[in-house]
Amino acid sequence: MKKTLLAMTLVLGSLGTVHWATADEGEREHGLLSLLGYGQDVDPVANATYKEECGSCHFAYQPGLLPERSWQGIMTGLKDHFGDNAELEQPVRDQISQYLVANAADHSATGRSPGIAKALTTEGAPLRITETAYFRRKHHEVPERMVKENPQVKSFSQCQTCHTKAESGSFDEHQVEIPGFGGRHH
Ligand code: HEC
Ligand code: HEC
Known part of the structure; x- marks a missing residue:
């Protein structure tokens, strides 16, 4: 009731x-x-360190929005991160990387994640969610x-x-x- x-x-x-x-x-x-x-599309962020370190300049994107290889590309290029320096101390970086990889689109069964992973199989390792064909199709x-x-x-x-x-x-x-x-x- x-x-x-x-x-x-x-x-x-x-x-x-x-x-x-x-x-x-x-x-x-x-x-x-x-x-x-x-209507869960992706799992919400469940890691305080990630939220704090990666949610200070922009929205803390859920790991289920990109595949593992994309997160790895992002995390190994933080010195020049879309024109900003977002470098972290190694222990913190490793912790965040592990969280992102474990919950990436290709390791998640939630909502849109499997579909996102599938749609990106031919797109290499995009560093932006917003430049993927999947995203563009949804926002054209x-x-x-x-x-x-x-x-x-x-x-x-x-x-x-x-x-x-x-x-x-x-x-x-x-x-x-x-x-x-x-x-x-x-
Ligand atoms: C010092 C500020 C700053 C920090 C800290 C930062 N970023 Fe970013 N990030 C940016 C900027 C600037 C952009 C480009 C945004 C735009 O084009 O509007 C961006 C873009 C992104 C994008 C692509 C968004 C899209 O357009 O699809 C991802 C993914 C991303 N960041 C992940 C991370 C992760 C993971 C971390 C933590 C390790 C992080 N960011 C920390 C500044 C930051
Ligand atoms: C300027 C506003 C705006 C921003 C910023 C934006 N979106 Fe959207 N998004 C929309 C609108 C409007 C739709 C519905 C489009 C339609 O149905 O034609 C949409 C649709 C979607 C859908 C499909 C939803 C459905 O019910 O089919 C997903 C997934 C999505 N957006 C994810 C994202 C993600 C992730 C980001 C950030 C990286 C983002 N959007 C940024 C406006 C926005």
Whole structure:
């Protein structure tokens, strides 16, 4: 009973905001499932050191968003990390590397991770999530003016600015609210 009430409150609460997606019957059902926690796309970050060290400049990307070889490439190139120096002391770096590799897309059974790993088999070891074909396919309808030209977003790398549940590992399109835009505009 309590659970039902909570679900109702969540659904009613969500009606007040404009979401990216239009809510026809089928989609709303999917949205409800997500609100109830069935929409896990990737496992949430579960390592405090990683969150602290790799979440200070940007969103702490979940390891299940990239395959092992990508994380290894990122972790061995931290001195020149997209123009920044993100080098760490070796014990800390090793600890983070182990966490990322153990939970990488190709070692996770959660949500989208297996699909991401499969989609990237022909893409070498991309260092950016945002440059993979998988990511581009999901975002090709989102125009520049909502991203680069949007002072509240600036870059696709800032997942959490649009995906309101990004930190919990949910990237469902129904939980997208683009700052300054809100609903579907295209
Ligand atoms: C000193 C700041 C800083 C720290 C610390 C840092 N990064 Fe980054 N990272 C950046 C910048 C800058 C970018 C490029 C962002 C952009 O293009 O908007 C980036 C991008 C990334 C991307 C690619 C995002 C995309 O576009 O798909 C990944 C993955 C990443 N970082 C992982 C890590 C990991 C893992 C750590 C911890 C070992 C880390 N970062 C620590 C500054 C940092
Ligand atoms: C400018 C806002 C914005 C940013 C930043 C952004 N996304 Fe998205 N994302 C969207 C929108 C809008 C959709 C739905 C697109 C559609 O359905 O046409 C989406 C869809 C997705 C989907 C598919 C969801 C579904 O229900 O099919 C995934 C997965 C995803 N994004 C992951 C990410 C990740 C990971 C990042 C950061 C590296 C990110 N996104 C950054 C706006 C954004």
